[in-house]
Amino acid sequence: MSPKSAPPVVIVTGAAKRLGREIALALAAGGWQVAVHYRSSEADAMKTVADCAGISGAAAAFHADLGDEASVRGLLPGVVRHFGRVDAVVNSASTFEHDSAASFTFAALDRHLHSNTGAAIVLAQALHQHLAGRDATGAVVNLLDQKLWNQNPDFFSYTLSKAALEAAGTMLALALAPRVRVVGVAPGLTLTSHMLDDAQFAALHKLSPLGRSSTPADVAATVKFALDNASITGTTLLVDGGQHLMKFERDFSMMHPDSAPGND
Numbered sequence: 117m118s119p120k121s122a123p124p125v126v127i128v129t130g131a132a133k134r135l136g137r138e139i140a141l142a143l144a145a146g147g148w149q150v151a152v153h154y155r156s157s158e159a160d161a162m163k164t165v166a167d168c169a170g171i172s173g174a175a176a177a178f179h180a181d182l183g184d185e186a187s188v189r190g191l192l193p194g195v196v197r198h199f200g201r202v203d204a205v206v207n208s209a210s211t212f213e214h215d216s217a218a219s220f221t222f223a224a225l226d227r228h229l230h231s232n233t234g235a236a237i238v239l240a241q242a243l244h245q246h247l248a249g250r251d252a253t254g255a256v257v258n259l260l261d262q263k264l265w266n267q268n269p270d271f272f273s274y275t276l277s278k279a280a281l282e283a284a285g286t287m288l289a290l291a292l293a294p295r296v297r298v299v300g301v302a303p304g305l306t307l308t309s310h311m312l313d314d315a316q317f318a319a320l321h322k323l324s325p326l327g328r329s330s331t332p333a334d335v336a337a338t339v340k341f342a343l344d345n346a347s348i349t350g351t352t353l354l355v356d357g358g359q360h361l362m363k364f365e366r367d368f369s370m371m372h373p374d375s376a377p378g379n380d
């Protein structure tokens with residue numbers, strides 16, 4: 117099969133586990149060859165690769181530390197060496213560490229901005245250069261967060277990094293058009309964190325106008341829709357049961373008194 121007629125290739129960052137894995141599986145089911153990016157979860161990444169390959173026939177794992185620019189810059193060329201092409205990038209990997217206005221440091225901001233914002237921009241830049249060389253078009257999907265539209269001061273640096281990524285999405289949609297579309301997908305509370313037990317998560321998941329926030333399948337289907345729809349760029353699809361329409365004083369992880377780490 118010639119490269120032109122081969123199925124398209126998508127890089128999904130942070131695809132070893134959780135939402136990234138769900139997105140990888142949904143795209144494999146949609147006929148994509150999936151480059152499963154991971155940092156530390158190699159065994160889980162290999163499982164995602166096996167499961168994607170079982171669906172679409174082709175997948176492979178690629179390691180990169182998204183906090184390190186040289187490592188990020190090596191990711192897309194490595195995928196091209198393996199598959200011969202890349203057509204899309206889904207930026208799902210994310211650093212998610214708690215800080216607040218009181219505990220904020222340059223170091224925390226740098227960690228979040230490098231992996232959550234800078235890496236996504238470098239991958240969009242690399243995709244644009246690669247597609248220009250093939251005279252082809254493609255797309256980038258950035259995973260954002262409903263809390264950008266419903267702000268609270270928890271996870272201060274994480275939220276700043278996602279706000280910057282949302283702004284970068286607008287600029288990149290203009291700068292990289294018409295070759296590369298750039299779309300945001302903003303989940304609500306979808307998967308639990310180590311700060312919530314199952315009962316707390318179930319109760320918080322219902323806190324929305326629709327009585328349910330997003331499921332992993334909802335988010336993955338929206339990413340697939342964004343990649344498939346050639347008319348969408350420079351906007352964000354909120355997939356959250358309407359949580360962005362509500363006002364929460366704290367992050368979900370901090371709403372239960374036992375789960376607040378020092379309430380800093």
Ligand SMILES: NC(=O)c1ccc[n+]([C@@H]2O[C@H](COP(=O)([O-])OP(=O)(O)OC[C@H]3O[C@@H](n4cnc5c(N)ncnc54)[C@H](OP(=O)(O)O)[C@@H]3O)[C@@H](O)[C@H]2O)c1
Binds near residue numbers: 130157207231
């Ligand atoms: N889960 C939710 O309810 C929710 C809600 C709103 C928004 N979102 C957004 O949706 C996306 C996926 O959420 P998630 O909960 O599945 O994410 P997650 O579990 O917090 O993180 C996904 C992966 O990101 C990778 N990662 C973190 N720092 C990295 C770095 N420096 N270099 C390379 N990889 C790094 C890790 O890979 P390794 O394990 O391989 O190290 C991790 O498994 C995120 O962008 C998040 O902000 C999620």
